[in-house]
Structures are given as structure tokens and as C-alpha cells.
Amino acid sequence: MSETTNNTAAKNTAADTATAAKQGPHFPEQVTGMYILARALKEVGIDTMYGLVGIPVTEAAYIAQGQGIRFVGFRHEQQAGMAAATHGFLTHTPGVLLTVSSLGFMNGLTATANATVNCYPMIQISGASDPTMVDMDMGTYEQLDQLNTARPLVKAAFRCSHAKDIPSAVARAYRAAVSGRPGGVYIDMTTPALGEIMDASEAEKLFYKPVDVYAPVAPTQSAVDRAVEILTSAKRPAILLGKGAAYAQVDDKIKELIETYKIPYLAMSMAKGLMPDNGEYSALSCRSTIMEQSDVVMVIGARLNWMLQFGRGKWNPDMKFIQLDVEPREIDRNVPVAAPVVGDMGESLDMILASLKGKTMQTDPQWVPSLQAEAKVKNAKFHARLADAVSANPMNHWSALSAAKKVLEANPDVILVNEGANTLDDTRDSIDMVLPRHRVDCASWAIMGMGMGSAIGAAVATGKSVVAIEGDSAFGFSGMDFSTICRYKLPVTVCIFNNGGIYNGVGVPLDKTTDPAPTTLDVNARYDKLGDAFGAQTYYVTTPDEYQQALTEAIASKKPCLIDVQLGADSGKESGHIGYLNPATLISVTV
Ligand code: ADP
Ligand code: MG
Numbered sequence: 001m002s003e004t005t006n007n008t009a010a011k012n013t014a015a016d017t018a019t020a021a022k023q024g025p026h027f028p029e030q031v032t033g034m035y036i037l038a039r040a041l042k043e044v045g046i047d048t049m050y051g052l053v054g055i056p057v058t059e060a061a062y063i064a065q066g067q068g069i070r071f072v073g074f075r076h077e078q079q080a081g082m083a084a085a086t087h088g089f090l091t092h093t094p095g096v097l098l099t100v101s102s103l104g105f106m107n108g109l110t111a112t113a114n115a116t117v118n119c120y121p122m123i124q125i126s127g128a129s130d131p132t133m134v135d136m137d138m139g140t141y142e143q144l145d146q147l148n149t150a151r152p153l154v155k156a157a158f159r160c161s162h163a164k165d166i167p168s169a170v171a172r173a174y175r176a177a178v179s180g181r182p183g184g185v186y187i188d189m190t191t192p193a194l195g196e197i198m199d200a201s202e203a204e205k206l207f208y209k210p211v212d213v214y215a216p217v218a219p220t221q222s223a224v225d226r227a228v229e230i231l232t233s234a235k236r237p238a239i240l241l242g243k244g245a246a247y248a249q250v251d252d253k254i255k256e257l258i259e260t261y262k263i264p265y266l267a268m269s270m271a272k273g274l275m276p277d278n279g280e281y282s283a284l285s286c287r288s289t290i291m292e293q294s295d296v297v298m299v300i301g302a303r304l305n306w307m308l309q310f311g312r313g314k315w316n317p318d319m320k321f322i323q324l325d326v327e328p329r330e331i332d333r334n335v336p337v338a339a340p341v342v343g344d345m346g347e348s349l350d351m352i353l354a355s356l357k358g359k360t361m362q363t364d365p366q367w368v369p370s371l372q373a374e375a376k377v378k379n380a381k382f383h384a385r386l387a388d389a390v391s392a393n394p395m396n397h398w399s400a401l402s403a404a405k406k407v408l409e410a411n412p413d414v415i416l417v418n419e420g421a422n423t424l425d426d427t428r429d430s431i432d433m434v435l436p437r438h439r440v441d442c443a444s445w446a447i448m449g450m451g452m453g454s455a456i457g458a459a460v461a462t463g464k465s466v467v468a469i470e471g472d473s474a475f476g477f478s479g480m481d482f483s484t485i486c487r488y489k490l491p492v493t494v495c496i497f498n499n500g501g502i503y504n505g506v507g508v509p510l511d512k513t514t515d516p517a518p519t520t521l522d523v524n525a526r527y528d529k530l531g532d533a534f535g536a537q538t539y540y541v542t543t544p545d546e547y548q549q550a551l552t553e554a555i556a557s558k559k560p561c562l563i564d565v566q567l568g569a570d571s572g573k574e575s576g577h578i579g580y581l582n583p584a585t586l587i588s589v590t591v
Contacts, residue, residue, distance in 0.1 A: 025197045033163035033194040034060040036203050037125070038067040040170040041096065043207045048072065048087065048460060050080040050453075051098030051108075055141070056191045057127040061098060072460055072488060074453070077104050079481040081111020081124065082453025085184075086440050087461040088121040089270075090415075092214075092249055094177040094185070095122040095457060101129055101191075102142035106149070111453070112184035113153035118443045119244060120184070121177035123170075124150070128188045131161060147188045155183035163196035164206055171210040178214045181327040182247070216344035217326070224351040227298070227322045227339040228359065231261075234296035234320075235364040238283065239263050242302020243270035243443070244325065248345035251436050254300065256353060261361050264371050266290055268302050269441055273433030283371045285378035290371075291315045298322040301345055304334050305444065311335030324348045386430065390544050396571035397422050400497055401430040403548035404469060411555050415440065415464050417455045419448055420471025421576035422504075423497045427469045442474075446578070449477030452485065452494070459490040465555055466491065472498040472521055479530065482562065486534035491558040493551065496527045497565050503576070505569030523569040531562030539563045 025032055037060055041049070048070045053061045061071045074080035077099045084095030095115075099108035105126040112124040126146060133140040147159050156176035158169040166189075173185040231237060239258060251274060258265055258275055264283040265275055277284050290297070291314045299321055304311035311321065311334045320338035323331055324345060331340040341348045386405065389398035404427070408414060412434045418427045418441045433439050440454045448471075455468040475496045485492045499505050500523025507517030531538035537559050539550035547565055554561035575582055 027200075029200055030197050031200045031203050032059075032198075033160075033166060033189075033196045034063050036163050036166045036198070036206065037170070037189065037194070038064040038069060039203075039207055040167040041069060042067050043167065043209060044171055044174045044213065045093065046096050046174075049096045049098050050074065050083040050087070050457065050460075052077050052080055052100070052104060053098070054100040054104065055127070056194055057098055057100055057125075057189070060127075060189075060194060064098075070460070071098075072456065072484070074456075074484050075480045076478070077107035078110050078449060079453030079456070079478050079484070081108045081115070081122070082450040082478070083457030083460065084122045084124075085111055085115035085118070085120040086450075086454040086457030088115065088177070088182070089118075089243070089247055089440065090437050090458060090461045092178070092247065093121065094174055095120070095461070097122060097124045099124060099126040100142070101127045101146065102144045105144065105146050109150055109153060109186075111450075112150070112186065114443075114445055114447060114450070115184040116154055117445055119182045119247065121182035123173045123177055123185045123187060124154075125187045125189050127194065128159075128190045130192050131159065131188075131190055147186070150186040150188070153184070154186045155181075157186040157188070159188035159190065160193040161190050163193050163198050163203070166193065167206045167208065171208070171213070175210060175213050180217075181325075181330075216347050218347040219341045219343035219351060221351070223339070223341050223343075224348070224355050227324075227341050228352060228355045230296055230320050230322055230339050231298060231361075232356070232359050233362050234294075235362060236294045236367045237263050237296045237298070237361070237363060238290045238294045239265040240290075240297055240299045240302050240308075241265055241267045241271040241274050242300065243268060244301025245345060246271045246274045246301070246437050248301060249436075250346045250349055253346065253349035253353060257349065257356075261356065262363065262368060263298075263361075264290070264368060268307065269428055270439055270443060271302070272428070273438045274436040276434040277432035278434070280372075281368065283375060285375045285382070286371050288314060289374060294319065296320045296322065298324070300324045303330060303444070307444070324352075382429070392568070394542065394566060394568035394571075395544065395547075396567055397426045397497060397499075398430075399544050400547055400565050400567060401426055403544040404467075404495070404551060405430050405432075407548055407551040407555065408467065410552075411465070412438070413464060414438070414555060415458045415462065415466045417441070417451060417458060417466060417468040418470075419451045419474040420469075420497065421473075421502070422499075422572035423469060423471035423474065425576040448474045451475060452478035452481035455492045455494065456481065456484055456488070456490060459485075459492050460488070464491075465558060466493070467551070467555065468492065468494045470494060470496050472496055472500065472525070472527070473502045475527070476521070479527075482531065482536070482560075483534045486536050486560045490560060493554040493561040493563065494531075495547075495551065495563045495565050497567055498523060498525065498527060499567040499571045500524070500569045501572075503574045504572035519574075523567075526564060528562055528564040531560075534560075536560040536562045540566065542566045
């Protein structure tokens with residue numbers, strides 16, 4: 001073939017492809033990359049997708065709906081991502097987020113990065129410009145090198161430049177999201193791949209069900225024996241439960257370990273309820289005593305990070321840690337671990353329980369009763385504090401929580417979503433959880449801006465009722481997605497604790513200015529009217545009695561509800577429980 005003929009042939013093929021794309025595929029003989037994406041998701045068992053559509057993914061969402069995948073459309077991608085992440089945490093399967101290119105991708109990536117940090121399995125699928133144009137910096141529509149932007153923030157990243165690659169990318173993304181330490185995975189779904197037309201019979205050959213998509217790995221027997229030896233010889237043993245243990249859905253095994261061997265336990269925030277907060281061996285209010293006096297602590301799916309003083313600080317320097325984690329790099333991170341048990345939680349606990357059979361613990365007989373006595377005194381003090389707050393006028397966090405506590409503890413199957421500063425800390429401390437995976441909060445990064453998304457993800461993934469207790473500042477990050485709760489008619493009640501500011505509403509600017517202080521919001525804002533705009537059932541409450549009644553009614557209604565909980569502007573302190581992390585405090589400590 002001469003060069004001229006060759007060029008003409010190439011031109012003709014390009015022209016044919018362009019015309020075909022304009023005309024669209026001839027269904028049912030032909031399909032697009034978008035169809036292949038929807039089918040591939042269905043094939044691996046994805047039944048729900050969260051996202052926000054636009055060029056180039058709108059049709060993909062329509063086709064997914066047509067394939068029977070539920071599509072939940074949001075007002076902001078970050079919230080859709082938070083929903084996907086929460087879906088992942090609660091179901092042990094990846095939540096899926098669909099975003100448009102450039103800014104939509106970036107907004108969603110915030111949530112995907114947060115999922116990676118918190119070990120929630122999720123997959124962000126983003127529309128992306130033609131990479132050949134991005135790579136040549138041609139200034140194409142929504143140009144951004146998304147693949148390389150996502151890479152450092154996710155467990156794995158794939159780019160589909162051809163429709164035929166989509167099923168493999170989806171199956172591998174699923175496997176990567178759930179296997180080993182779970183996390184966020186990114187698929188760059190390029191415009192050429194989405195728009196590519198294939199013969200349906202050829203496309204059909206691409207679909208497959210991945211085998212053993214979640215393959216748990218067992219620890220070695222010698223690691224288990226070492227751990228059991230240390231645990232059984234402990235005088236003052238304790239168990240620390242983290243959200244990795246809650247995620248793993250090994251509730252019965254943990255119960256058996258704690259109840260058979262009578263080991264006191266502490267739960268990290270999102271592990272609350274894995275064993276009841278008010279249970280016989282719960283040492284939730286004896287955290288300092290456990291840190292200082294235990295000789296062996298078995299860490300189950302938690303990290304010895306900033307939340308636990310890096311395993312140093314207050315901790316007994318002679319402590320022997322036993323750590324169960326799927327991620328080998330977690331071991332010895334901040335402090336030497338005497339007995340690492342690296343493997344999937346279920347496998348590890350099965351082997352530990354088997355090895356413990358017939359062995360007896362050497363626990364000091366005074367250890368458990370002394371913790372129980374301490375817990376009794378502390379709990380009584382805490383109840384008195386809540387009771388005292390009831391008469392505060394206007395309400396403070398504790399008075400509002402005295403009401404919320406009664407209602408939520410009477411409705412234990414409601415999932416509690418919680419963010420804020422004081423609103424986070426005080427709610428976590430006040431409300432006892434008795435069921436696993438019923439508390440979702442701003443987790444390891446302690447971020448604000450997960451509330452509406454996580455509430456939606458929790459309601460959609462489980463079908464259960466959800467109550468979100470939000471600081472007024474925290475609510476502001478995701479507030480517009482309250483409208484998503486209304487559009488999808490979800491049984492979610494959002495309570496906004498309005499003290500008019502970040503931390504509180506009484507900030508005074510340092511310099512002369514007529515502007516509000518950096519921490520000041522609006523204590524007189526009527527958030528309930530925002531709920532009215534979207535047809536929610538709304539309440540404005542100023543006393544604990546009113547709040548108790550409103551929350552009871554709201555949960556029972558199973559409808560979208562919004563309760564504006566009016567607090568005094570002076571309720572709350574800077575940074576809540578973590579004020580010691582403020583640079584000003586650090587300076588005054590070091591000077
Ligand atoms: P918390 O904030 O409650 O302390 P973290 O997110 O810090 O919890 O820690 C959770 C830990 O659980 C992580 O180190 C993660 O690797 C581990 N993990 C998650 N899923 C599993 C699993 N299925 N099996 C074992 N370990 C897991
Ligand atoms: Mg506030």
C-alpha cells in the first residue's frame with residue numbers, strides 16, 4: 001500500500017468513528033463504554049452509586065439506573081464521596097462515587113483521600129479529558145492530569161483509555177479497595193473510553209465475575225501463640241477496640257473473647273457499640289487508668305496514633321502491646337509491639353480463640369472489680385453533670401445532650417452521625433452505643449464536612465433511620481445536601497446545635513474591626529427554615545423537653561427532619577477536647 005493510500009484509509013477510519021460517535025451506537029448490536037461501565041459495576045455486585053453528573057458522565061448514570069443500580073445524586077461531590085465511604089465502612093463492600101472531570105473530580109477526591117486515611121473501601125470513578133490532549137497541554141475542556149493528582153491519595157489508580165479495559169479496571173479496583181487494608185481507589189474514566197462504541201457481542205465477552213474478590217489472609221500460628229502467651233500471663237489486661245474491628249464484622253468473635261476471658265475493653269469512637277458501652281466489662285470511663293495501669297493491651301483494629309498519644313505519653317512504659325492488624329506497616333509505628341498479629345481480623349480472632357481454649361488467664365482478681373467501681377463513680381458524676389445542665393437557659397451542649405441521650409438510647413438501632421468540635425466530643429461522651437457500626441463521625445483526620453454525606457450513605461446502605469448531630473459550623477460544610485435527604489425521602493433527622501460559631505459564638509476580634517471574629521457564625525440563624533425550603537419536617541427547640549419531644553417525633557416519622565437546637569452563644573470551648581493541639585497552647589507550654 002502506498003503512503004497516500006495508507007493516509008486516506010486512516011482518515012476514512014477516523015471519519016467513520018467520528019460519525020458513528022455522533023450518531024450513537026446501534027442498540028442492541030452496539031454498546032458504548034458507558035454501558036460497559038454500568039454492566040461491569042453490576043457484574044462485581046455494585047448496587048448503589050453516589051455522585052453528581054455533568055459532562056462526560058451524565059449518560060453513564062442514566063444507563064446505570066437502567067441496569068438497576070441505584071444512583072443517588074448530590075449537590076456537592078465531596079458529600080457524595082462521604083456517602084460512598086460510609087457505605088463502604090458499613091457494608092464491607094466498596095462504596096462507589098461518580099464525578100465529572102476537573103473540579104468535580106477534585107471535590108470528590110477529598111472524600112476518597114479521607115476514605116484511604118480511615119481504611120474505608122471506596123472507588124471513585126471520574127470522567128476525565130482525553131489523556132493524549134492533557135499530556136500535550138492542549139488546553140482541552142476541563143484539562144487536568146487527574147490520574148497523577150489522585151495517585152498519592154489512594155491505594156490504587158487505573159486509567160481506562162479504551163472501553164475494553166473497563167471491566168478489568170472495575171474488578172481490580174474492587175479487589176484493591178477491599179483487600180488487605182481497605183481504602184480509596186481511583187479510576188480515570190476518559191472521555192474516549194466512555195464514548196467508544198463496541199459490538200455488543202465483543203463487549204459481552206469482557207464481563208467476568210472476579211473470583212474470591214475478598215480473600216482474607218491468616219496470621220502465622222507462631223504470632224498467635226506469642227500473643228496468647230502474653231495475654232494469658234497478663235495481670236491487668238485490657239482490649240482496645242478500633243473502627244477496623246467494627247468494619248471487619250467479627251462481632252461475635254470479639255464478644256466471645258471479652259466475655260469468656262473477662263477482659264475489660266475500651267472502644268475508640270467509631271468502635272463504640274461493637275461491645276455495649278454500658279456492658280459489664282466496659283471501661284470506657286477508665287481510659288486513663290487503662291493507659292497507666294494495664295500491663296498488656298490487645299489493640300484490635302485501632303492505630304496508636306495521635307488519638308492514643310502514639311502509644312507513649314500516659315501509657316505505662318512497660319506495657320506489652322498485642323496488635324491485631326491487617327497492615328504489617330502499622331506494627332511498631334510509634335512504639336514497639338510485643339506481639340504483632342498480622343492478618344485479617346476474622347482469621348486472627350478465630351486462631352486466637354482456638355489457641356486460648358483450655359488456657360486460663362492470670363488476671364489479678366482485683367483488676368476488673370476496681371475498674372467497675374471506678375466506672376460506677378465516674379458514670380454517676382457524668383449523669384449528675386447532665387442532670388444539672390437541664391435547667392440552663394439558654395441551653396448548652398450538655399442540656400441538649402441530656403435530651404438526645406434519652407431518645408437515642410431508647411432507639412438503639414438508629415445510626416448516629418456526628419461532627420463538630422464540642423458537639424462531637426460531648427455527644428461521643430454522652431450517648432452510649434450498644435450496637436456495632438451505629439456511630440459514624442469525622443474519624444482519624446477529625447475533619448469537618450462529612451455530615452450530610454455520611455448520613456445519606458448510612459441511610460441508603462442500611463435502610464435504617466439516621467440521626468446526625470451537627471455543630472452549626474460543621475453543618476455549614478455540607479448543609480446544601482440536606483436537600484438530597486429530602487429528594488430521596490430518607491429517614492434522616494439532622495439536629496443542628498447552634499451556638500453561633502466555630503467552638504462558640506462569643507469570639508472577639510483581636511484588632512479593631514467591624515467584621516465578625518474569625519470564629520463567629522450566626523447564633524440567631526434559623527436553620528429550621530432551611531429545612532422548610534425543601535419540604536422537611538422541621539422544629540425549632542429552646543429547652544431539653546422540647547428537644548426530646550421533637551427528636552422522638554422526628555425519628556418515629558421516618559421522614560427527612562431538621563431540628564434547630566438553640567444553644568447559648570457561650571456554650572463550648574475552643575477546639576473542644578483537643579485544645580492542647582492549638583499552636584498558641586503549644587507555645588505557652590514550651591516557653
Ligand atoms: P480508630 O480510629 O478506631 O483507632 P483506625 O482507623 O485508626 O481506627 O485503625 C483501624 C485499623 O484497622 C487500621 O490499622 C486497619 O489497617 C485495620 N483494619 C481494617 N480492616 C481490617 C481487617 N479486616 N482486618 C484487620 N485489620 C483491619
Ligand atoms: Mg458551633
